[in-house]
Amino acid sequence: MDLNLAGKSVIVTGGGSNIGRAISLAFAREGTHLTLAEIDEGQGRKVVGEAKSLGAASATLVQTDVTRWESVQAMVREVEGRLGRVDVLVNNVGWTYDRLFVEKERTEWEREIQLNLWGMINCTRAVLDGMIARKAGAIVSMGSDAGRMGEFREAVYGACKAGVIALSKSLAREVGRHGIRLNVVCPGMTIPASEEDFGERSMWAADTNRAFSTPEMQARIAKAYPLRRIGKPEDVAPAVLFLASGAASFITGQTLSVSGGYTMM
């Protein structure tokens, strides 16, 4: 099945690391005009290089802090100036500290809310005017099973992801009549395959999250998944591409868990 994504203008936030990188490279293989809205310049440049060699019509890094409205506005203006439009926005930036709620510092909650929720609100708001004017657009945001079912050590993160889901649904109702679709993909735990696959600004570089990368920990976590393995970034990318494409033209307001059966609802 051809997804007909060639030539589309696609923004992937946090497109330099882990799941974001896999999504970016998958869009690159489809021949899209890819914009990486990424805060980490070094990691962003690296992935832009990979995207070009994989067949992207163009690949551009626009250094962006999704928590800052001015930075997001400037990024979207740059893309619209350069390519004339945004066809697809992938809200991928995400962050969590692996810690119990009562042990977390308020500054850590605030960072989680900034990156997971404000980042998504800012980027979505910034692309909507153009999409409404053109009566077309697809927005795919990364949620989390933590936002659907709740999860230990992910209380505020889960609250943010539930917010991403609810915001997507409300907007799907508001802008459906303009031909704009919003959907959410919930990965399970998805650990980068190598140190090359994330930058120093990624959550995977934080000490508290590195513990997940040990083989013992991964084997323990895999047992919780009916498909008996931990997700890979490449597992998630096809779902995002499908929902972003015309193949999903009547699907909106939906939340898909692509997490090995961890969450079934």
Next chain:
Amino acid sequence: MGERFSLAGRVALVTGAGRGIGRAIAVALGEAGAAVACAARSRDEVEAAAAAIAAAGGRARALRLDVTRSEQVTAAVEEVAAALGPVDVLVNNAGITMEKPTTEVTDEDWERILATNLTSMFRCARAVAPGMIRLGRGKIINLGSMYGVIGVPRYAAYCASKAAADGLTRSLAAEWARHGIQVNCLAPGYVNTDIPRAAMADERTRALFLSKVPARRIGEPEEVGALAVYLASSASDFMTGQTVYLDGGQTMAW
């Protein structure tokens, strides 16, 4: 990414493939490269569906099948295996519906709808699973419905059967995950097939229907076909036990 959505080398069995959504799914799977067994009660209709796939350059076989008959289901799965190869994609699409005040629904009405819509899914899944377990992979797609989650008056049996498709999907997904089988539920809203088309011929009914759909239109059978291809292909290998609503946003279940 194209290859992740390809069904080349796969064998699909689609029940209720004679018309409407089932036929569109069969055609889409065929276009994506699968050999497709088109099964339904009406020989003329399945032969026409198989011919359409063959005319587009695909491989297909027509099968007469009453999904309420266990022995026919078993025989059909064997026939497909012999003709096309072991089934690695099952689309449980066969279904009937009926609008009637519940106080007037007879035992026979109820049982006929449950047997056709729900028990058939179990029968077909039970028949193909041993082969999928031997292959170490498989995809089962159960057709649910928006009616499985929204309360619709005068459709008690149909709504119950479609809600049950969700429960069946999750149980089978959990049971067969270890064998590399993914089971998901495809739940359409209003799609441009005979029954909704007839209902929407009336302009006031049409306006009322569409006022509830954020996309402000009904779906096309081809759009259901595209989702079926995703759920049948390796693109969805890490996804199981899920229900995907294809309804222009009318249902936004959590």
